[in-house]
Amino acid sequence: MTARGRLLSFVGDVDTTTQQAAEGRLLEVHPSPWVASRPAAGEDLAERFRRELEALGGEWLDTAELGIEAVLAPWLRSLAEGLGRPLRVVVDPQLLTASSPVFDVLKSVAAGVLAVLPAVVPGTCGDGVPGTCATTAELAAADLGISLVDLAIAETGTLVERPRPGRPRALSLLPPHHLAVLPRCRLVAGLEDLFDHIDALEGDSEADDAFGAYFTWISGPSRTADIEKVLTVGVHGPGRLTVLWLDDALPAS
Amino acid sequence: MAETTAPRPRRVALFITCLVDFLFPRVGEATLEVLHHFGVEVDFPEAQTCCGQPAFNAGHRPQARTAALHFLAVFEDAEVVVAPSASCVAMVVEHYAPLFDDHPPTAQRFAALAAKTFELSQFLTEVLGVESIPGRWDGSVAWHHSCHGLRGLGIAEGPQTLLRSIEGLELRPLPGAEVCCGFGGLFSVKFPRLSTDMLQEKIDAFEASGAECLSATDGSCLMHIGGGLERQGSAKTAQHWVEILASAIAQVPPRQDLTRQDRPRLESD
Amino acid sequence: MDINTRDFPARARQALGDGALRRALATSNKSFRHSRDQAVAEIPEWQALRTYGQQAKKRAVDALPTALNAFRDRFTARGGQVHFAEDAADACARVRAILERHGARRIVKSKSMVTEEVRLNQDLENHGYEVIESDLGEYIVQLAEEAPSHILAPAIHKSRQDIAELLHRHLGTAPDADIPTMTRAARVALRQRFLDADVGISGGNFAVAETGTLVIVENEGNARLTTTLPKVHIALVGIEKVLPRRRDLAPLLRLLCRSATGQQLGSYISFIGGPRRSGESDGPEEVHVILLDGGRLDLWHDPKGREALHCIRCGACLNVCPVYERIGGHAYGWVYPGPIGSVITPRFVGLGEAKDLAHASSLCGRCDEVCPVKIPLHKLLLENRAQSVEQGHVDAGAGLVVGGFARLVGSPKLWRWALALARPLYRLLRRTPVTRWGALGAWQAGRTLPSLEGPSFRQRWRRRHARGGGR
Numbered sequence: 001m002t003a004r005g006r007l008l009s010f011v012g013d014v015d016t017t018t019q020q021a022a023e024g025r026l027l028e029v030h031p032s033p034w035v036a037s038r039p040a041a042g043e044d045l046a047e048r049f050r051r052e053l054e055a056l057g058g059e060w061l062d063t064a065e066l067g068i069e070a071v072l073a074p075w076l077r078s079l080a081e082g083l084g085r086p087l088r089v090v091v092d093p094q095l096l097t098a099s100s101p102v103f104d105v106l107k108s109v110a111a112g113v114l115a116v117l118p119a120v121v122p123g124t125c126g127d128g129v130p131g132t133c134a135t136t137a138e139l140a141a142a143d144l145g146i147s148l149v150d151l152a153i154a155e156t157g158t159l160v161e162r163p164r165p166g167r168p169r170a171l172s173l174l175p176p177h178h179l180a181v182l183p184r185c186r187l188v189a190g191l192e193d194l195f196d197h198i199d200a201l202e203g204d205s206e207a208d209d210a211f212g213a214y215f216t217w218i219s220g221p222s223r224t225a226d227i228e229k230v231l232t233v234g235v236h237g238p239g240r241l242t243v244l245w246l247d248d249a250l251p252a253s
Numbered sequence: 254m255a256e257t258t259a260p261r262p263r264r265v266a267l268f269i270t271c272l273v274d275f276l277f278p279r280v281g282e283a284t285l286e287v288l289h290h291f292g293v294e295v296d297f298p299e300a301q302t303c304c305g306q307p308a309f310n311a312g313h314r315p316q317a318r319t320a321a322l323h324f325l326a327v328f329e330d331a332e333v334v335v336a337p338s339a340s341c342v343a344m345v346v347e348h349y350a351p352l353f354d355d356h357p358p359t360a361q362r363f364a365a366l367a368a369k370t371f372e373l374s375q376f377l378t379e380v381l382g383v384e385s386i387p388g389r390w391d392g393s394v395a396w397h398h399s400c401h402g403l404r405g406l407g408i409a410e411g412p413q414t415l416l417r418s419i420e421g422l423e424l425r426p427l428p429g430a431e432v433c434c435g436f437g438g439l440f441s442v443k444f445p446r447l448s449t450d451m452l453q454e455k456i457d458a459f460e461a462s463g464a465e466c467l468s469a470t471d472g473s474c475l476m477h478i479g480g481g482l483e484r485q486g487s488a489k490t491a492q493h494w495v496e497i498l499a500s501a502i503a504q505v506p507p508r509q510d511l512t513r514q515d516r517p518r519l520e521s522d
Numbered sequence: 523m524d525i526n527t528r529d530f531p532a533r534a535r536q537a538l539g540d541g542a543l544r545r546a547l548a549t550s551n552k553s554f555r556h557s558r559d560q561a562v563a564e565i566p567e568w569q570a571l572r573t574y575g576q577q578a579k580k581r582a583v584d585a586l587p588t589a590l591n592a593f594r595d596r597f598t599a600r601g602g603q604v605h606f607a608e609d610a611a612d613a614c615a616r617v618r619a620i621l622e623r624h625g626a627r628r629i630v631k632s633k634s635m636v637t638e639e640v641r642l643n644q645d646l647e648n649h650g651y652e653v654i655e656s657d658l659g660e661y662i663v664q665l666a667e668e669a670p671s672h673i674l675a676p677a678i679h680k681s682r683q684d685i686a687e688l689l690h691r692h693l694g695t696a697p698d699a700d701i702p703t704m705t706r707a708a709r710v711a712l713r714q715r716f717l718d719a720d721v722g723i724s725g726g727n728f729a730v731a732e733t734g735t736l737v738i739v740e741n742e743g744n745a746r747l748t749t750t751l752p753k754v755h756i757a758l759v760g761i762e763k764v765l766p767r768r769r770d771l772a773p774l775l776r777l778l779c780r781s782a783t784g785q786q787l788g789s790y791i792s793f794i795g796g797p798r799r800s801g802e803s804d805g806p807e808e809v810h811v812i813l814l815d816g817g818r819l820d821l822w823h824d825p826k827g828r829e830a831l832h833c834i835r836c837g838a839c840l841n842v843c844p845v846y847e848r849i850g851g852h853a854y855g856w857v858y859p860g861p862i863g864s865v866i867t868p869r870f871v872g873l874g875e876a877k878d879l880a881h882a883s884s885l886c887g888r889c890d891e892v893c894p895v896k897i898p899l900h901k902l903l904l905e906n907r908a909q910s911v912e913q914g915h916v917d918a919g920a921g922l923v924v925g926g927f928a929r930l931v932g933s934p935k936l937w938r939w940a941l942a943l944a945r946p947l948y949r950l951l952r953r954t955p956v957t958r959w960g961a962l963g964a965w966q967a968g969r970t971l972p973s974l975e976g977p978s979f980r981q982r983w984r985r986r987h988a989r990g991g992g993r
């Protein structure tokens with residue numbers, strides 16, 4: 001046999017029945033060992049998430065006591081003050097619905113604090129999907145990207161984002177600062193629990209199960225240690241990551 | 254010091270190893286003394302040769318198999334095989350059986366042999382259950398883990414516990430005790446400069462430890478480190494741990510339960 | 523990367539004498555080890571987890587044809603494209619075919635050892651493409667026209683001063699810029715390249731067959747950018763990266779991230795299942811996964827070598843290796859350095875081409891101890907040595923010595939004579955002045971041979987017996 005085609009025949013020499021049987025065997029459950037870093041039953045997940053996030057250099061904005069308005073509005077104002085100009089923000093369309101508490105805050109502080117980008121205005125995206133599609137150029141020029149987190153893992157302080165129509169993947173990537181809105185109901189305990197949750201979610205389409213086209217896990221700000229092993233944040237992704245914790249209701253999506 | 258409870262005497266076959274036979278016979282004698290002290294009778298099958306490790310490590314498997322088969326012929330009938338070297342024991346325990354995986358019955362015989370072959374400290378602490386050594390030895394010792402002892406056979410605390418139990422002996426921590434001294438047999442010949450550089454790190458750590466003597470389970474490490482110390486004109490020494498045990502035990506009056514005949518005799522007797 | 527494995531001894535000697543390199547390596551290895559040890563200590567079940575990882579990878583690799591087949595089916599069903607590449611030339615040609623179809627010119631890359639392995643950058647540049655590495659370390663070595671020296675930290679052989687001078691020349695930063703300043707400058711320079719790129723090329727850590735998902739672990743965000751902004755994403759992945767079950771990801775990610783950098787998880791982990799979906803405003807419109815053989819099938823077919831394919835490229839074995847720590851990655855002469863490099867390089871480039879690598883180890887076994895999937899690296903090194911001998915890559919002198927050894931070792935009588943004969947020879951050798959004979963001289967320069975302590979143990983034993991002594 002020539003070199004070319006060897007790999008193909010290595011892979012391809014099985015009929016469907018054999019392949020399915022073999023795959024079935026491969027998917028047999030092999031319980032993985034319990035690992036102490038997984039949160040114990042009864043552990044306060046929010047507290048754990050916060051600890052892990054802060055250990056990674058992320059920031060925690062807790063709205064439990066004061067409410068969203070009282071926490072988010074001054075925070076946005078202080079960012080704008082720090083820049084000495086209005087903040088260029090791109091917002092996840094899920095947060096721009098009439099019932100979203102975040103949207104109310106954005107509207108209330110908008111004047112003088114937020115620069116008007118197409119993205120803060122609800123509209124429709126490319127294929128007529130409701131949402132606000134910032135272009136890549138707009139994202140690259142933004143100061144802050146605000147996204148609604150799909151799931152989060154307390155054990156590792158990790159945010160999980162799945163692709164959504166109308167929400168650019170780069171929303172949590174291109175702006176130097178990422179504000180992730182995390183409602184309590186989306187927080188799971190450990191890595192293994194996350195896989196359970198994903199399996200329970202609906203697929204995006206017929207071809208896709210919940211594992212879907214894409215998702216990304218975000219644990220802390222972008223970092224590198226490529227020069228002399230010295231930790232430096234913000235190399236390609238956001239250098240700042242802030243989590244806005246919503247203790248109660250999930251904003252309607 | 255607590256009296257050591259006398260374990261049931263046993264009979265072991267001593268595998269002396271090339272290095273001890275040729276270069277460090279006193280380590281062999283010390284092994285005899287220590288085993289005798291704990292009531293163990295020692296056979297020395299004179300037909301023994303080399304475990305074959307040099308050939309095996311160089312990749313010459315047929316020749317290593319010759320050595321392994323000879324070893325099997327000599328030691329298969331022994332109740333227990335003991336050697337004062339972790340590296341040679343690791344050869345027997347880890348590598349013999351897989352060398353014959355094309356012939357399962359032979360591999361099985363090697364597996365059985367592996368199950369009854371022990372490095373000396375393993376035999377003392379794990380088989381006999383020895384917890385302390387009587388007598389005394391004045392001085393400070395830094396413990397170097399031989400790679401084959403620590404990672405090959407899992408020997409970590411055993412020999413150190415025994416050393417620590419000796420009156421007058423101070424065990425000092427050696428930074429990087431688990432790091433290789435750079436010998437590696439053929440490695441030190443193929444890459445002498447690399448090996449010397451690793452040796453230097455070991456010697457520097459030893460010098461910094463403040464201990465007078467470096468000790469280990471393996472003659473090969475000790476030859477290497479001792480040779481490095483000598484080349485640099487250091488006053489410090491490297492000594493096999495069983496020699497320290499034997500010197501301590503030599504301070505103890507002869508035991509009543511052994512006849513004079515059973516006592517080991519040294520060249521200097 | 524060109525294959526320079528034949529020069530290993532000379533390159534190693536040179537590296538050993540390079541003070542700056544030695545300092546850089548000592549610091550970085552120590553830091554890597556420290557982070558890893560801390561992260562591992564947090565998990566009391568680490569050994570059980572390693573065993574699970576070992577078994578999971580064994581299940582995956584043993585079932586490679588099935589798993590590859592399943593991955594191709596699932597990933598294709600998601601709208602992705604899967605290619606199988608036999609060797610380096612095949613892989614490069616497949617990449618170029620995709621580039622040509624899209625009329626692409628500008629390519630941005632995130633870190634991938636497989637692309638180093640197939641010399642993709644050289645190939646593309648030879649064909650007039652503009653290729654830019656975006657991982658900070660890779661970017662640095664690309665500017666310096668060097669090769670990566672560590673599978674995780676490509677520029678770890680360079681000091682911050684080296685890098686400051688380099689960036690001063692290329693980006694105009696101050697010649698003594700600090701690390702955050704340099705990092706910012708690289709961010710700005712590379713950001714535009716991402717925005718302009720036609721195609722992004724990445725590697726991949728796992729290819730999950732069950733779900734048709736490519737998993738990429740990283741810290742900087744450059745892999746996310748590479749796989750998000752350009753219209754086309756091409757991933758080059760070794761066939762051994764395919765993983766049958768998605769649930770094995772949880773333990774394997776734990777093992778990988780803690781072993782690699784001491785993190786619980788990398789900052790970003792992307793799970794890619796084909797191109798963007800309708801309604802999405804970004805993400806690639808085409809995603810290709812090129813699965814490379816490049817010698818892996820041969821290794822797979824060798825029952826004594828196959829375990830090497832379990833490697834998840836965490837780099838932990840490099841970081842504990844006393845040889846790697848002294849010579850760095852470049853000395854090894856090819857893409858994969860350290861213990862895992864000495865195991866797989868000879869299998870990929872030829873045992874004869876890289877026969878010294880298997881010997882570049884004192885067999886101390888520290889690598890075995892840290893490997894998160896329990897690859898018995900020192901045994902695989904021994905296997906390489908043995909296969910190398912079987913293929914005849916042996917010095918004539920060594921052959922003679924070993925032949926003689928075999929004669930003696932099986933015959934107690936000959937053995938005794940030989941040992942007796944060896945004594946005067948040994949004494950002579952001991953008295954030979956230092957550095958008289960090549961290798962032996964170098965050996966003796968570092969250490970003396972011990973003097974003989976009187977008669978051998980055998981002789982002593984016999985005398986004792988003759989006198990009716992103990993047994």
Ligand code: SF4
Nearest residue numbers: 833834836837839893
């Ligand atoms: S051999 Fe093991 S330790 Fe080395 S890189 Fe691969 S997985 Fe990591």
